[in-house]
Amino acid sequence: xxxxxxxxxxxxxxxxxxxxxxxxxxxxxxxxxxxxxxxxxxxxxxxxxxxxxxxxxxxxxxxxxxxxx
Numbered sequence: 001x002x003x004x005x006x007x008x009x010x011x012x013x014x015x016x017x018x019x020x021x022x023x024x025x026x027x028x029x030x031x032x033x034x035x036x037x038x039x040x041x042x043x044x045x046x047x048x049x050x051x052x053x054x055x056x057x058x059x060x061x062x063x064x065x066x067x068x069x
Contacts, residue, residue, distance in 0.1 A: 006030045 009026040010016075016023040030038065052062060 004030045004035055006034070 005027060007028040008024055009028070011019070011023045011025045013023060048059075052059060055062075057065070
């Protein structure tokens with residue numbers, strides 16, 4: 001199991017410091033497969049942004065140049 005939190009579910013009333021465990025009833029963690037997908041997407045986005053920075057254009061300008069919406 002990974003230790004990266006995907007979702008925190010609170011009990012009735014939401015976050016409450018006065019209740020045990022701040023009223024957390026469940027914590028969902030990313031599976032190894034989900035975490036690999038998320039990390040791959042983050043890497044791809046960082047590479048895309050690095051290229052845009054190198055070219056000195058924004059993502060919207062790149063879309064205009066490439067004819068995308």
